[in-house]
Amino acid sequence: MNPPVLIQTQVLIIGGGVTGTALARDLALRGVDCIVVEKDDINAGASGRNHGLLHSGARYVARDRAAAIECRAEGAILKRTAAQAVQDTGGYFVAVQGDDERYVADFPALCGQAGISVRPVQLAEAHAQEPALSPRAIAVYEVPDASIDPFRLSLESMAQAQSLGARLLRHTRVSGFEREGRRIRAVHVRPRADAQELRIEAAQIVNAAGAWARELALLAGAPIEMTYSKGTLLVTHGRLACRVINRLRPPSNADIMMPGGTVSIVGTTSTRVDALEDIHPTTADADLIVGEAARMLPALASARYIRAYAGVRPLVGSADGADARAVSRGYALFEHEDQGLDNFTTITGGKLTTCRLMAERAADLVCRRLGVSRPCMTATSFLPEAAECAWTEPGRTPRAWMRSHGADDMLLCECELVSASVVDTILAALRANGDTPTLTDIGLRSRIGKGACQGAFCAVRTAAHLYQHGDFRSSRGVAEILDFLRERWRGQHAILWGEQLAQAELMEALHCGLFGEELRDAGVPR
Amino acid sequence: MMRARGDAYDVAVIGAGMAGMAAALFAAEQGLSCIQIGNGGSLLFASGLLDLLAVHPVAEGRRWQSPYEALAALAVDEPGHPLARVDSASIRAAFECFVSALGAAGLTYAPLGERNRQLLTSIGTIKTSFGVPAAMVAGVDALAARPPCLLVDFRGLREFSAAQIAATLAGHWRGLRHQRLEFPGYEAAAELYSAHLARALESGETRRRTIALVKPLLGDARALGIPAVLGLARASAVHAAFEAELGVPVFEIPTMPTSVPGLRLLGALESALGKRGVHRRQQASVHALAFDAHAGTAELELGSVSGCEHLSARAVVLATGRFTGRGLRAERDAVRESILGIPVQQPDSRAAWHQRDFLDPAGHALNRAGLSVDADWRPLDAGGKPVWPRLFAVGSILAQQDWMRAKCGSGLAIATAWAAMGKVRTALRGTVPA
Numbered sequence: 001m002n003p004p005v006l007i008q009t010q011v012l013i014i015g016g017g018v019t020g021t022a023l024a025r026d027l028a029l030r031g032v033d034c035i036v037v038e039k040d041d042i043n044a045g046a047s048g049r050n051h052g053l054l055h056s057g058a059r060y061v062a063r064d065r066a067a068a069i070e071c072r073a074e075g076a077i078l079k080r081t082a083a084q085a086v087q088d089t090g091g092y093f094v095a096v097q098g099d100d101e102r103y104v105a106d107f108p109a110l111c112g113q114a115g116i117s118v119r120p121v122q123l124a125e126a127h128a129q130e131p132a133l134s135p136r137a138i139a140v141y142e143v144p145d146a147s148i149d150p151f152r153l154s155l156e157s158m159a160q161a162q163s164l165g166a167r168l169l170r171h172t173r174v175s176g177f178e179r180e181g182r183r184i185r186a187v188h189v190r191p192r193a194d195a196q197e198l199r200i201e202a203a204q205i206v207n208a209a210g211a212w213a214r215e216l217a218l219l220a221g222a223p224i225e226m227t228y229s230k231g232t233l234l235v236t237h238g239r240l241a242c243r244v245i246n247r248l249r250p251p252s253n254a255d256i257m258m259p260g261g262t263v264s265i266v267g268t269t270s271t272r273v274d275a276l277e278d279i280h281p282t283t284a285d286a287d288l289i290v291g292e293a294a295r296m297l298p299a300l301a302s303a304r305y306i307r308a309y310a311g312v313r314p315l316v317g318s319a320d321g322a323d324a325r326a327v328s329r330g331y332a333l334f335e336h337e338d339q340g341l342d343n344f345t346t347i348t349g350g351k352l353t354t355c356r357l358m359a360e361r362a363a364d365l366v367c368r369r370l371g372v373s374r375p376c377m378t379a380t381s382f383l384p385e386a387a388e389c390a391w392t393e394p395g396r397t398p399r400a401w402m403r404s405h406g407a408d409d410m411l412l413c414e415c416e417l418v419s420a421s422v423v424d425t426i427l428a429a430l431r432a433n434g435d436t437p438t439l440t441d442i443g444l445r446s447r448i449g450k451g452a453c454q455g456a457f458c459a460v461r462t463a464a465h466l467y468q469h470g471d472f473r474s475s476r477g478v479a480e481i482l483d484f485l486r487e488r489w490r491g492q493h494a495i496l497w498g499e500q501l502a503q504a505e506l507m508e509a510l511h512c513g514l515f516g517e518e519l520r521d522a523g524v525p526r
Numbered sequence: 527m528m529r530a531r532g533d534a535y536d537v538a539v540i541g542a543g544m545a546g547m548a549a550a551l552f553a554a555e556q557g558l559s560c561i562q563i564g565n566g567g568s569l570l571f572a573s574g575l576l577d578l579l580a581v582h583p584v585a586e587g588r589r590w591q592s593p594y595e596a597l598a599a600l601a602v603d604e605p606g607h608p609l610a611r612v613d614s615a616s617i618r619a620a621f622e623c624f625v626s627a628l629g630a631a632g633l634t635y636a637p638l639g640e641r642n643r644q645l646l647t648s649i650g651t652i653k654t655s656f657g658v659p660a661a662m663v664a665g666v667d668a669l670a671a672r673p674p675c676l677l678v679d680f681r682g683l684r685e686f687s688a689a690q691i692a693a694t695l696a697g698h699w700r701g702l703r704h705q706r707l708e709f710p711g712y713e714a715a716a717e718l719y720s721a722h723l724a725r726a727l728e729s730g731e732t733r734r735r736t737i738a739l740v741k742p743l744l745g746d747a748r749a750l751g752i753p754a755v756l757g758l759a760r761a762s763a764v765h766a767a768f769e770a771e772l773g774v775p776v777f778e779i780p781t782m783p784t785s786v787p788g789l790r791l792l793g794a795l796e797s798a799l800g801k802r803g804v805h806r807r808q809q810a811s812v813h814a815l816a817f818d819a820h821a822g823t824a825e826l827e828l829g830s831v832s833g834c835e836h837l838s839a840r841a842v843v844l845a846t847g848r849f850t851g852r853g854l855r856a857e858r859d860a861v862r863e864s865i866l867g868i869p870v871q872q873p874d875s876r877a878a879w880h881q882r883d884f885l886d887p888a889g890h891a892l893n894r895a896g897l898s899v900d901a902d903w904r905p906l907d908a909g910g911k912p913v914w915p916r917l918f919a920v921g922s923i924l925a926q927q928d929w930m931r932a933k934c935g936s937g938l939a940i941a942t943a944w945a946a947m948g949k950v951r952t953a954l955r956g957t958v959p960a
Contacts, residue, residue, distance in 0.1 A: 283877040287858065410684055410716040457685070460649060460782060464687035468706070475694040478651060482885065489884035496880055497856040502849040506571070508884075508893075509850070510782060513930040514573050515651045518885040519587045522651040525644060525669050525698055 004188060004199035009035045009167070011366055012187055012202035014174055014216055016040075017047030018150055018352055020208035021157040022359035022378070028164035029381065030367060030374040035200060036158065036166065037189050039173040041444055043154050045210045047352070048444075049311025051233055051258040051265045053244060054078060054086060054146040055353040058093060058118065061110035062103065062250065067330055068114040071353045078148060078356065082383040084390070085152040089259050091145025091244030092126060094296055097136045099249045104139045107248060111143065118143050132240045132297045145244035147259050150352055155389035155445065159429075163384075168433060172198075177205075177220045182342045184220060204366045206345045211276055211314040213348035222339040224332075224346060228276065229313040232285035233267035234495060237304035237452060240264045240297060247296050254292035257300070261394020262416075266293050266300060273312065281308035281494040305495040306452055306503075316349040331358045335365060343369065388429035391422050391446040412465060413458035415451020420465055422446060427471065437471055439463060439484040452500075454488045456507035482517055532836040535561045535805070537950055538826055540812055540865070541845030541853065543568035545921025545939035547795040549843045551627055552620070552947040554802035558954070561805040561837060563812055563828060566792045568851050573780040574754065574787020576635070576657025576940070578621070579609060580642055580933035585888045589654050593642050593937070606926040609934060611901075612941040620944030621937075625657060631801075633794035634660040634762055644669055646751065648686045648781050650694025654933060659787055661756055661765045665777030668749040674701030676747035677779075678740060680709040682718035685782040686753045705743050710735035723755040724786040727764050737771045747774060754778035754786050761790055810835065812865055815842065817914045824914065841916040841950045844897075844905065845943065846923055853923040854896070861895055863923075868905045868913055871898045871925040889931045896925035902953070903946035916953050918946045 011027055013020045016038030027034045038044070057071035079086050095104045111118035119142045126140040127133055133140070158168055171192050178186040178199075186201045207216045214226040239262055247255035258265040269285050286308055294301040316332035331350030347362040360376045367374070391397060398417040401409075409421045426445045430437040439462055442448055448462055449455035459481045466472040472480065485507070496504050511517050539550045542564035553560040578593040582600050590596035594614050601610040609617075618638075625635045636643075636658045643666040647653050658666060668675050677688035688704035695702055710732050712718055726732045740750065750768070756778055757764030768776040780787060799806065810830040817824050823838040846853025846864065854870065855862050856879075861870045872895035873879055879892035897905040897919045904912035905919045920942040922929055929935040 280882060283875075283879075287876075290858070408716060410682055412684065457782065461684040463649070464684060464690055467687045467690040467693060472690070473693055474696060475650065477690050477694060478649060481649065486884050490882065493880040493882060493884075497858045497876065501856045502852075505849045508890075508930050509571065509935075512885075513933065513935060514653065514780070514782075515647050515649055516653060516933065517649075517651060518887070518931065519581070519589065525652050525672075525695070 004197045006199050006201065007035065008201045009033050010202065010370060011035075011204045011206060012037065012200050013206045013208055015207070015209035015212070016042050016154070016158070016168065016170065017045050017208065017210050018043065018154050018355035019047075019210070019347055019350070019358050021154040021161070022355050023206060023208055023347070023362050024161035024166045025157040026359045026363040026376055026378050027366065028161040028166045029377040030363065030372060032367065032370065032372055034161070034166050035169065035202070037169045037172045037174060037200070039171070039212075041170050041441065042158060043151055043444070045212065046311040046313055047150055047154060047210065049309050050150065050231070050352055051256060051267055052147050052150055052260060053256065053258055053352065054148040055351065056091060056143040056145045057114055057116050058091070058111055058143040058145070059246065059251065061114050061116065062106065064330070065114050068116065070357065071351070072114060072116050074354050074357050075144070075146065077379050078353070079146060081378070081381065082148070082153055082156075084383070084385050085149045085156070087147045087259065087261075089145070089147055089243045091143050091246055092121065092130060093141045093143060093246045093248040094126070094133060094137050095139040095248035096134050096296055097138055099138070099247070103250060104248055107141060111141075116143060130241045130243060130245065132299050133245070134296055134298050136295075139248060141248065145246070147244065148352065149393055151392040151444065152389055153383070155392070156383050156386050159386040159389055160384050162433070170435060174216060174219065179221065182340055184341065184344055204343050204345065204369055206347060206362055206366060208347050208362070210348060211312040213314060213346050217334070217346050220341065220344055222334070222336040222341050222344060222346075224334055225317060226348070227315040227317060228273045229315055230271045230273045230279055230310050231268040231313055232281040232289065232308060232310040233265050234286060234289050234305050235260065235307040235309075236264045236266065236300070237306050237500070238263065240299055240303065245297060254289040257293060257297055263306070263394065276312055279310050279312055280490055281310040283494050285310070286494045304499045306454065306500055307491045308494040309491045314348045333358075333361050333365065388425050388445070391418070391426065394447060394450070397422055397447055412461045413448050413451060415453050415458070416447035418446050418448050418458070423448070423462060423465060427469065437466070439466075439480045440487060443484060443487075449484060449488055452503055454492055454503070454507065455485050456503070456510055459484045478517060478522060481511070485511060532838070534823070535559045535837065535839045536954060537561075537841045537843060538563065538824065538837070538839035539843045539845055540564060541847060541851065541921070542566045542808065543845065543847050543851055543921065543939070544572065544936055545847070545943050546845035547799070548620070548624055548940045548943035549845050549920055549947060550799050550804045551624065551795070551802070552944055553950065554799065554804050555623060556947060556951050558951065561807065561839065562799065563807045563810055563826070564846070565808045566796065568847060569792040569795070570785065570788045571783040572788035572791050573785055574659045574662065574791060575645070575653065575655035575780060576621070576625070576936040577933045578617070578642070578656035578937035580654040580656075582932060584928055584931040587887060591642055592640060593656050594640060604926065608924045608927050608942050609938055612945045616944055616948075617937070617941045620940045621657060623944070624940050627798040628791070628794045631794035631797040632759065632762065633790050636660055636663040646691055646695070646779050648691070648753065648779055650691040653780070657936065659778070661754070661761060661778045662780070663777070664749055664775035665751060665779060667775065668751070668777060672699045672701070673748040674746045675699070675703070675749045675751060676744055677702065677704045677751040678707050678743070679704070679753055680707055680718055680723065682709070682712065682715055683720065683723070683753055684717060686779075688751070691779070701746070703747065707736075707739050710739070719784070720753060720755045720781055720786045721758070721784060721789055724758045724761070724789070727755060728757050728760050733764060733767055737768060741772060744772060744774065749774055750776045751779050752776060754781050758786065758789060759793055807835070815865055824917070840954055841918065842914075843946060843950065844917065844919040844923060845921045848896070848922050851922070861892070863897065866913065868897055869908050870895055889928045893928040893930060894926055896923050896927070898925050902949040903942065916950070918950060920946045
């Protein structure tokens with residue numbers, strides 16, 4: 001066996017979610033060299049499986065004023081510095097008949113105490129603004145909630161960090177830590193299962209692995225206590241409301257509907273889980289969400305759903321019972337010095353809205369340990385837009401295509417109007433990072449596969465395009481299409497009824513009935 | 527109860543997919559007066575290949591060279607499968623009748639024989655099928671012998687990559703080359719649609735220019751593979767011209783929908799039904815269906831943009847398909863039959879409808895849901911009795927089959943339509959002809 005290839009850096013960041021990428025950007029802006037290792041791809045965990053809410057803080061005013069204030073401040077920062085990833089839609093908090101009226105009555109004052117602007121909305125105005133609201137609504141307040149595209153945020157944070165010298169190793173798992181006294185001397189990582197192990201020497205190591213932070217801390221010899229809470233969300237075929245619509249009651253199931261460009265996203269649930277493998281939305285999750293959310297937005301009972309997804313919230317601490325809502329949604333920074341480690345940090349928990357702040361706190365600690373005195377820049381400096389990172393936003397590709405499409409720029413996805421030139425931009429960036437692009441990579445960075453067909457057509461067109469470019473060779477295309485459709489299916493089976501079931505049947509008729517992709521050796525003549 | 531009573535027919539066939547078309551054709555062949563309701567939209571998704579049975583058991587993914595041996599095994603393993611309930615002589619007769627009607631309508635199929643055949647698909651997988659259009663059959667021979675062969679495609683025909691097929695097969699087919707062409711006259715178009723190309727190739731000028739592009743590329747190739755765009759109504763002339771000019775066998779490769787071979791099937795079936803005097807209501811759907819016990823007829827109320835129509839029939843054949851065909855409707859709590867609410871055999875709860883892996887070898891349980899029928903192909907009510915003595919069901923709406931995994935869609939449609947129409951004729955004996 002060959003000795004592992006040695007790579008050196010100042011800071012090794014484990015995890016390429018919203019926190020890890022924000023940390024890479026923060027450190028890079030302070031002139032600190034860093035590497036992000038990510039076992040899958042950008043935002044593969046909870047960072048990419050949430051509702052994309054940029055909290056005003058109003059959700060937390062009753063239970064956790066500090067968290068509410070933190071959200072208010074961070075929300076304002078991201079609206080200013082990462083405006084391209086934010087849709088500043090505003091939000092309503094809506095109570096319906098039967099909801100706790102004391103909670104309703106206390107809400108505006110609690111918002112005021114947390115410094116969150118709140119405006120009571122007359123019911124007639126609310127119904128005019130958001131016709132999908134239930135006629136049984138009894139109180140509506142407006143707050144500065146917004147929606148944020150976590151993929152664009154992470155991709156552009158990482159792109160800026162890389163432009164400043166940071167490195168990203170995707171599909172790279174940590175396989176072990178080399179300890180020497182109170183320090184981790186090196187971290188062993190393996191890019192893909194069959195590749196040679198790498199040995200990364202870093203002065204500081206930050207565990208920003210989200211829900212996987214517990215496993216990594218344990219592997220490093222510095223265990224932490226965490227609770228996992230699965231949350232499921234549903235995606236509708238059309239957009240049902242302009243604003244964020246929250247249920248005005250203590251946090252519970254199915255109390256939010258988010259605008260997500262051309263769709264609405266409805267959720268969530270909170271179920272305690274013990275393992276991180278095989279997390280998937282269930283039909284029971286879907287029924288619970290549809291049934292409960294329809295009390296606030298009756299159209300949800302008959303809406304067409306195109307997708308469901310489930311993520312695991314990494315909650316710090318322990319919980320008894322099945323509902324993990326009682327565990328704090330705050331973030332936690334572990335210095336691990338009391339566990340005998342001087343160059344290992346864990347930053348986990350928290351929320352999408354506070355990811356920048358989490359990165360700032362972790363970077364402050366790391367910089368202090370490194371003796372770097374430069375201050376954090378991310379609260380004030382703008383996140384630069386990057387051409388290859390702009391395509392996860394729903395509705396952007398149609399606009400771009402309408403403006404500029406040429407005769408040689410064919411549409412690869414007709415649901416979301418993603419053209420070949422968009423895919424080419426993404427491909428070029430992946431190749432520049434030394435990656436071999438996959439269909440799944442392209443799906444994560446664009447709207448390919450996100451529309452009603454869920455990949456049935458666009459996966460085939462994109463694979464054909466990749467063959468034409470020479471990115472795909474030999475018989476890889478069929479396996480790529482299968483991987484892509486399987487991933488899409490994981491988010492479909494729980495919501496397959498009505499129109500979307502007919503769509504799924506068409507997908508199976510094509511890919512199994514005609515192409516026989518499910519058969520072993522589908523591409524081998526006999 | 528409906529008010530007016532309109533025209534009377536022996537048989538009303540509801541549905542115009544493969545099963546509805548086959549049922550209407552066989553009804554007419556038997557001399558029954560027939561009206562067919564529904565548009566042929568689902569045929570646009572047809573590949574042109576007529577699968578009979580290629581895979582059994584589904585969970586093992588076992589592919590069969592002989593569909594009839596596969597059917598014999600199916601009859602033993604799954605006696606409730608609709609195809610297990612049709613004898614092989616009837617299946618042979620049904621396919622011969624169907625294919626010869628297509629041939630008479632100008633859409634030639636290769637002689638059927640006893641064997642399944644293997645062909646390339648547009649993504650480079652190998653498709654096992656039974657009834658192969660004449661324009662595709664050279665591809666069966668080429669795949670078997672694997673001589674030097676050229677595949678061409680057209681820039682802009684997005685779902686079709688000759689490069690992908692050649693790369694996928696590279697380890698198995700040494701002399702397989704590929705070339706991308708600009709389709710003559712469409713150089714300025716970003717996206718091409720196969721139906722447009724097919725129509726364009728019916729013009730002598732476009733055909734000559736296309737052939738002129740291909741000819742210098744042939745080299746040592748002893749066959750040419752091309753996307754299935756060689757003409758629509760005049761497809762056999764277009765195909766013949768390619769072969770004559772190029773001097774090598776030319777084969778079409780089936781494409782994703784909307785497919786030209788599907789359009790040809792639709793056109794040929796419409797022509798065959800028209801010649802046989804089948805009445806058709808393509809833009810209408812069945813709004814109500816009731817049975818008049820006194821008259822012994824079914825009363826249908828049809829709706830369309832042009833208004834309402836009433837008619838009666840002595841027998842009704844449901845060939846309304848599954849979810850894409852709208853014969854079945856999946857609601858969040860259960861699957862229902864769309865027209866009459868006939869009980870649907872189905873899993874106990876939605877949680878059991880689908881596997882979590884799209885490609886689970888066992889297939890999805892919901893795909894085996896559908897109507898239960900008696901030995902005479904009559905759907906059963908909740909009490910296990912026929913819903914009406916002369917209401918029949920055929921094709922993919924039937925329970926206990928997974929046509930997508932077993933590759934038996936056309937076989938299911940054609941064989942059950944044939945078998946059921948035999949029962950229709952028997953049932954109509956002794957009633958007053960329409």
